[in-house]
Amino acid sequence: MSDKKECFEINVIGHKTFQYVKNGSLLDNLEQQKIEVHYHCREGFCGACRTKLVRGEVEYNTDPLAYFDDDEILPCCCVPTSDIEIKVT
């Protein structure tokens, strides 16, 4: 993980922009901000949390087994490694 920059901004299109807090997954962070994201397993194997990544990069802390598209991420098992812009449905 690059630590050139300490805090990353998460912009959830149509909701708000907030600072990523270093502990927990992206999903944990979204929940702390009261943004509803669908989930089941929280471990990267079901795909329920599939979310569009419009801009930026993430890194996985467990090997994601669920199917997701090239422009999508699984927030339950990833963390941002740059400022990111996402779209939750």
Place this chain on the structure above:
Amino acid sequence: MKYTTFSQTNNDHLAEPMFFGNPVNVARYDQQKHVIFEKLIEKQISFFWRPEEVDVSKDRLDFQALTDSEKHIFISNLKYQTLLDSIQGRSPNIAFLPIISLPELETWVETWSFFETIHSRSYTHILRNLFTNPGEIFDDIVVNDEIKRRAGDISKYYDDLIFLTQLWQTQGEGKHVVGGIEYTVTTRELKKKLYLCMNSVNALEAIRFYVSFACTFAFAERELMEGNSKIIRLIARDENIHLTSTQHILNLWAKGKDDPEMAEIAEELKDEATAIFMQAVEQEKQWASYLFDQGSMIGLNKEILCQYVEYIANHRMSAIGLGQPFEVTSNPLPWMNNYLNSDNVQVAPQESEISSYLVGQIDAEVSADDLGDFEL
């Protein structure tokens, strides 16, 4: 093409498609065409569990205290789950194994099916605890019209594929008359059947099951039938992996990452695939009406359950490129997520009804010293 249990063709399996290439010969996993299936096998095996490990004895008292309409909901739901797993415990093996060409996919299907048999066995475990004679419940599954209608629709796609595969394996491509009906067998036709079948399986495991999960967990929300709920949570965790596997298969095809002909078929049959999902949603809504026709239960009614079906369908259909046909945008049953979270589902050993884990522990503690004076 005639099936052989060990093809002696010296083929490069990395060049085989998932289905309808050469039959698998060596069960080797040192190299993989689609590594995802090997990963799914490992994950699934790490989830191994036994129904007997879950104590369901407290459910008996809970059950006796339920109202008649709640009993109807609970039992009908369990019957439906039993039906779905009866189908899933055998069909992927029978329909897919004869036409699979990759060892990792073959083993995935076998692993998947094995876990479905655990699910089936767990329904007997649950029902034995609730009834002195669970036979009547099982007997009703093949005579209950509401269940039969669903069974017909689910097994149809498997049966069509199995039958055409049998014709192909025994008589090859061409026109064949069986029982006065003419069938045209071509690989294209077989692949179409396979494509529709895979969509139907995905609809089953990704949507149909969730209606029944919602009913189970609605009881658990009221702290009722919690042994049953614990078992269904373990089942739901497995089902999450199963639906992931069929999503991968469908997307590998659609995105041209496997058999190019399957990519064409995915495009050609998109409307039919969509219709399979829409039909499943419709049937699940009818099922919801049947469940609640004798009265609702606290926390769940027909309307909410129908909205949940649409919500789940949107998610699952968009995952395989079929869009989001329904209006509903927020989860009408947010508490469902807590039950589907894999962190919450471990079976605690102390809850175990049987003590084999303990026996193992004691055995393991017998060291060489303890046996010092032991002579034969």
